[in-house]
Amino acid sequence: MITDTQKQIAAAKAKLEALEKKAAAETSKKLGNLHKDAGFATRAELIAALQGLEGGKGKRGRKPKAATAKKAAPAKKAAKATKRAKRARITEELKSQVIAAVKAGDKGAAIAKAFGISIPSLQNIKKAAGLTKTRAKK
Secondary structure, eight states, X not given: OOOHHHHHHHHHHHHHHHHHHHHHHHHHHHHHTHHHHTTOSSHHHHHHHHHHHHTTTTOOXXXXXXXXXXXXXSHXXXXXXXXXXXXXXXXXXXXXXXHHHHHTTOOHHHHHHHHTOOHHHHHHHHHHHTOSOOOOOO
């Protein structure tokens, strides 16, 4: 009980499928020969030429050290730009020394500098040891 309209739809679908396969084959053939059409012997040469057009722009992440050093005019700034501080390892021994310095009455910034830790790390150590005052609630 298939109507003429349904038969026409099925025929159109079959024709569309055949056309899609033909278009995919043509596209594949064109892409396969793209390097020859552009005047390159191999696909690798074409890819290298395309990557060379990028010129390093648009890439994410850190810039190479050479590019960073060129932009910073003074030598002092260039040295700072390329060096990164190493992360301090906060051991139990370090914590006990920091707590002793806090109890001795030294200033926070001086303690942090002396032990090579950040002020927020110092505050976390003090908080864990119960040496911070809690704010009064209003």
